[in-house]
Amino acid sequence: MNPNDPKTITDAEWRERLTAEQFHILREAGTERAFTGKYDKFYEDGEYMCAACGTRLFISAAKYNSGCGWPAFTKPADDETVEEHRDTSFGMIRTEVTCGKCGSHLGHVFPDGPPEEGGLRYCINSGALEFVADGDE
Incomplete structure (x- = not known):
């Protein structure tokens, strides 16, 4: 087991690192209620990182107001940033x-985004993200 590989971190270790809400979203594939997340109506310039491992996931230039109640992005920051999986729950x-x-749950992607931006809407939980403003490190 590689201690630097976040995919090998135990649930107990994740519980120590994350808030209860973050653990529910990121590690149990939960969701926050619509229109309650801190980044839903947040439009500052910067980058959105994984709240679990710090990986850069999305950039503010790809964020838009979809009206869905969660932060929405037209695309990930990089091709390898996120993975997509078939979800048949509910x-x-x-x-x-x-x-x-790290394999943490972020949200879902839907084919109803802006057509001029590729047509995808990455609907992401605020609790899965940490924002870093441009110029901050």
């Missing part, structure tokens, strides 16, 4: 989005 067929580095 009697629906959706595409789950997880962090490409």
